[in-house]
Amino acid sequence: MKASIRQKLRNAKRRIQRRLKLKQWPDQPKPMFAARNIQYEIADRAQGIACGGIGAMHLLARRVGLIDAIDEHLHLLKQHKPYHESDHVLNIAYNLLAGGTRIEHLELRRNDEAYTKALGAERIPDPTTAGDFCRRFWDLDVLRLQQIFNLVRQRVWKQQPDEFFDHAVLDADGTIAPTLGECKAGMDIAYNGQWGYHPLVVSLANTGEPLYLLNRSGNRPSHEGAATLLDMGIAQCRAAGFRKITLRGDTDFSQTESLDGWQEDGVRFIFGIDAHAKLVAEMEKLPQEAWKPMIRPVKHVVKTMPRRKPENVKERIVVEREFENQRLESEEVAEFAYRPAACKHTYRIVVVRKKIRVTKGQQFLFNKEVPFFYITNDWETQAAGIVCEANQRCNQENLVAQLKGGVRALEMPLDNLVSNWAYLVMASLAWSLKAWSALLLPDGGPAAATRRQEKQRLLRMDFKTFLGAWMQMPCQIVRAGRRLIYRLLSWNPWQPAFFRLLDQLRVPLRC
Numbered sequence: 001m002k003a004s005i006r007q008k009l010r011n012a013k014r015r016i017q018r019r020l021k022l023k024q025w026p027d028q029p030k031p032m033f034a035a036r037n038i039q040y041e042i043a044d045r046a047q048g049i050a051c052g053g054i055g056a057m058h059l060l061a062r063r064v065g066l067i068d069a070i071d072e073h074l075h076l077l078k079q080h081k082p083y084h085e086s087d088h089v090l091n092i093a094y095n096l097l098a099g100g101t102r103i104e105h106l107e108l109r110r111n112d113e114a115y116t117k118a119l120g121a122e123r124i125p126d127p128t129t130a131g132d133f134c135r136r137f138w139d140l141d142v143l144r145l146q147q148i149f150n151l152v153r154q155r156v157w158k159q160q161p162d163e164f165f166d167h168a169v170l171d172a173d174g175t176i177a178p179t180l181g182e183c184k185a186g187m188d189i190a191y192n193g194q195w196g197y198h199p200l201v202v203s204l205a206n207t208g209e210p211l212y213l214l215n216r217s218g219n220r221p222s223h224e225g226a227a228t229l230l231d232m233g234i235a236q237c238r239a240a241g242f243r244k245i246t247l248r249g250d251t252d253f254s255q256t257e258s259l260d261g262w263q264e265d266g267v268r269f270i271f272g273i274d275a276h277a278k279l280v281a282e283m284e285k286l287p288q289e290a291w292k293p294m295i296r297p298v299k300h301v302v303k304t305m306p307r308r309k310p311e312n313v314k315e316r317i318v319v320e321r322e323f324e325n326q327r328l329e330s331e332e333v334a335e336f337a338y339r340p341a342a343c344k345h346t347y348r349i350v351v352v353r354k355k356i357r358v359t360k361g362q363q364f365l366f367n368k369e370v371p372f373f374y375i376t377n378d379w380e381t382q383a384a385g386i387v388c389e390a391n392q393r394c395n396q397e398n399l400v401a402q403l404k405g406g407v408r409a410l411e412m413p414l415d416n417l418v419s420n421w422a423y424l425v426m427a428s429l430a431w432s433l434k435a436w437s438a439l440l441l442p443d444g445g446p447a448a449a450t451r452r453q454e455k456q457r458l459l460r461m462d463f464k465t466f467l468g469a470w471m472q473m474p475c476q477i478v479r480a481g482r483r484l485i486y487r488l489l490s491w492n493p494w495q496p497a498f499f500r501l502l503d504q505l506r507v508p509l510r511c
Contacts, residue, residue, distance in 0.1 A: 001499045009499070012491030047114035048489065051098040052475030055118060055486045056502060057433050061090060063505045064436065066152045073148050076136045083125055088133040089145070091125050093429040097471055101408045103127050103423070118477045120484060134414055137422040145425055146212055149432060153209065154240045156436045158510055168242035169205035170233045171396040172249040174198055174222035177410040186417025188218040197412055198222070199424060201400055202229040204237070205248070205392070207459060208399050209435045210428050211236060215421030222252035230255075234267060246270065248393040254375060256340040263345050263377050270376045270390045273349070279338065279373050283351050286334050294331035294352060294384055322361035329355045329367070333383045338375070350374045350386045406463030407431050434466050435459060441497060442504050454497055469494040 061067055070086040077085060095106050098115070106127045109115050116124055125133070137145075157164065178196035179187060187195055200214040200222070212229040230247055237245050247262065249255075251272035262269055273279065318325050332353045339346040352372045358365045374390050381389070403409045409427035412420045438459035443451040461469070469492060476487040488495070 001496075001503055005499055006496075009491065009496055012495075013493075016491060046476055047117060048474060048476045049112070049114045049118050050474055051115075051471050052473035052486055052488060053471035053498070054094060054098055054115075055475075055484075056437070056498065056505075057094065057097055057471075058090075058119060059502070059505045060433060060437055060440070064152050064155050064440075064509065066149075069148050069152055070145075074141070074145055076133070076141060082123070083129075087121075088125055088130060089426050089429065092130060092423065092426040093433065094119070096407055096409070096427055096430040097433065097467070099467060099472060102411060103130055103413045106130055114477050117479075118475075118484070118486065131414055131419070134419040134422045134426075135416070137418055139418060139421075142418065142422050142425055145422070149425075149429065150211060150236050153211075153432070153436075154236070155509055156439050157240050159440060164206075165241045165243055167206075167244045167246065168237040168240075169246045169248060170202060170211070170230060170237070171205050171393050172200070172202050172226045172230055172247070172253050173393075173396050173400060174200050174216075174252070175400045175404065175410070176218065177404070177412050179412045181412075181415075184412065184415055184417075184420070186215075186217050186420075188220075190218040194218070197417065197420065199410060199421075200225055200229065201396070201403070202226070202233050203396055203399055204233075205395060207435050207439065208395075209432055210399065210403065213421070213425055213428060215417055215424055217417065223249075223255060226253050227255050227258040230258075234262075234265070244268065246389075248390060250393065256342040256375075259340070259347065259375070259377070260343050260345050263347075268376070268378055270374060270378065270386060272390065273373045273375045275371050275373055279349065279351075280371065282336055282338060282349070283334070283353075283371055283373075286336060290334045290336075291332040291353065292334065292383070294333045294387065296331075296384075296388060319361055324365070325359045327357045327359070329357045331355070333387060335383045340375075345377075348376050348379055348386075350376065350383045352387050402463050403428060403431065431463065434461075434463065434470075437470070437501055440504055441501050451497075451500075458494075458497070470498065473498075 067086045067090070070089055071084050074085045074089075077083070091106065091109075092103070095103075095109055098109060100106070100109065104127050106125065110124045110126055116122070175198070176190045176192065176194055176196055177199055178190075178194040180195075181187070187197060189195055190198060196218045198216045198218050198220050200212075200216060201210055202212040203210045211233045214225050214229060216224060226249070234245055234247075245267050247267060247269040249271050251274050254271040254273040256273075259269065315325075332355075333350065334353070335348060335350045337346050338349045350373070352374075354370045354372065356368050356370060358368060374386055376386055378386060407427060407430050409424050409431070411427075412423075414420045414423055438455055438461075441451075441455045441458060443455045445451065458466075458470075473492065473495070474489045476489060478485040478487055
């Protein structure tokens with residue numbers, strides 16, 4: 001980072017800290033929001049954009065070789081008049097990074113002269129052209145595009161320290177993407193009565209990146225296609241150099257017909273498995289001494305004095321209105337060996353027995369026991385550790401929620417299953433670019449510990465916060481000689497990290 005930029009950041013930080021400094025205010029005669037006589041004008045020559053971080057994302061896409069890789073391996077256009085395949089792909093991702101939430105918002109982007117100027121573009125595709133591009137995809141084209149993203153993803157992973165490759169954890173989950181359309185081919189009624197699609201997400205839990213996405217009809221089972229995508233994810237992690245791989249999924253993803261293949265391939269797995277009659281019968285054969293108390297790790301350590309818990313308003317209302325109430329009393333864990341009918345190997349079943357107290361109002365009704373089963377080929381980790389690791393798969397639900405409500409990649413704006421699948425994959429690139437910006441952020445130097453925490457915060461940051469902290473920085477766009485200058489017009493606390501990333505993007509990647 002240039003010394004002049006570092007000094008300007010310090011001055012901006014000092015000014016805002018002066019404004020926010022704690023002090024004893026006297027009683028104010030007027031409201032704090034005192035602006036008046038506000039007038040608007042149109043600039044003669046100066047131009048600016050609200051999404052000043054878009055330039056860094058474009059530099060990132062160019063530095064990691066994403067643009068060249070798309071144009072080299074994805075061939076959907078016979079002629080480039082005037083756009084290339086990479087223009088269309090990045091157009092959809094950049095629209096979401098610029099604050100758009102729908103494909104129609106591309107019309108706002110293409111009518112923003114400063115935005116097109118900031119990307120060095122004469123023009124960008126409109127929503128109709130973007131939709132036509134999505135409809136050019138066939139199934140294999142969408143898979144090819146995801147392979148391109150993962151090829152580039154491996155280049156980003158190679159910039160990480162050696163311990164990054166100790167262990168890769170792949171999660172699989174499905175989600176319902178509802179739609180109000182009536183003429184969308186491939187849509188159907190889901191298990192919850194909603195019309196729409198049922199995308200499948202396979203992600204790397206270490207970084208929260210979606211490795212593979214598969215769009216399916218709304219009435220398809222959650223596990224359909226999961227084994228194939230998990231195998232593809234394993235291949236990607238092996239090619240990247242991960243030394244250990246773990247697969248995780250809920251009861252819909254136990255995939256018993258694939259367990260032997262993963263076992264023989266040296267892949268560790270932990271899946272939930274349905275509490276069917278055979279498993280319940282095996283559980284009931286266990287002696288009482290086989291059950292151990294389930295001890296879960298403390299979620300967080302209180303660094304200061306513990307605070308008094310607020311009133312549980314939900315609990316009070318449930319008791320007052322005499323609803324049936326179920327409260328967890330205790331948990332016990334046990335294990336036994338079991339061979340599923342579709343397998344030739346015997347695996348480890350870990351079962352958690354939850355004891356639940358059922359009441360109605362102030363009246364006790366009865367106690368009940370509910371078992372939860374997990375199947376794994378890990379015979380070394382303690383049973384409680386297997387359960388806790390399986391429960392961590394719930395973090396993927398946060399990723400799915402971000403793709404749904406943050407990135408808005410699951411809007412399904414087009415008229416058939418494959419084109420919506422293509423849009424889903426291209427829109428999810430916005431989330432991947434966020435993850436890559438965090439992974440490429442340098443974390444060494446005198447303040448290494450602080451910078452590593454900053455890197456993790458950026459990696460785990462939700463998408464809307466990322467837009468506010470990293471993307472929505474107002475910039476003046478200036479052309480000077482052969483340079484395209486983004487001149488920041490405001491300060492926020494993430495700008496020192498932002499400029500460190502820009503410095504890193506000027507350095508060639510380690511191949």
